[in-house]
Amino acid sequence: MKKLFNYCVYRIAYTYKKMKMHDYIGQGYFLMFFAFTGYLLALTQFVLFQFGAGLNKLLIVLFCIPLFIEVLFFTKLFPNNKKIYYEFDSKYRHEKYRWLKGLFVFLFLLMSLISYILVLIIFKK
Numbered sequence: 001m002k003k004l005f006n007y008c009v010y011r012i013a014y015t016y017k018k019m020k021m022h023d024y025i026g027q028g029y030f031l032m033f034f035a036f037t038g039y040l041l042a043l044t045q046f047v048l049f050q051f052g053a054g055l056n057k058l059l060i061v062l063f064c065i066p067l068f069i070e071v072l073f074f075t076k077l078f079p080n081n082k083k084i085y086y087e088f089d090s091k092y093r094h095e096k097y098r099w100l101k102g103l104f105v106f107l108f109l110l111m112s113l114i115s116y117i118l119v120l121i122i123f124k125k
Contacts, residue, residue, distance in 0.1 A: 008032055010088035011105040025081045029070075031109055037067045038112030042119040049123035 009028040016024035041063055095101070 005032060006084060006088065007092070008105050008108065010085060010092065011102050012109075013085055014089070015102065025085050029081075033067050033070050035109045035112035037063055038116045042112075042116040045116075045119045045123055 009025070009032050011028075012031050013024045013028035016027045021027060041060065044059070044063070092098075
């Protein structure tokens with residue numbers, strides 16, 4: 001799972017690096033944690049709906065605060081993020097179906113947002 005997570009961060013960072021963004025590795029971590037938070041909020045909303053409750057602003061904030069702490073932790077406190085990126089870059093520089101794998105990472109990110117919105121619409125009180 002860690003290898004898949006790091007690969008997704010690498011693909012996002014690679015895209016941001018091609019767009020000449022400055023903190024491309026931080027953006028990769030931020031978007032991956034954003035995706036996990038979206039899936040976690042969708043799952044929580046589904047479970048709370050089964051018990052007759054719903055998400056409120058406090059619960060959403062309680063999910064978002066750890067997101068920002070994790071992003072800060074991974075991007076600022078680990079100086080080897082660039083080392084990990086360049087290891088993945090040298091490993092996956094000549095991989096087959098690079099475009100398709102990038103599309104799968106993009107769909108993973110997009111589906112986290114779509115699943116959260118669908119759960120909010122379907123389980124609306």
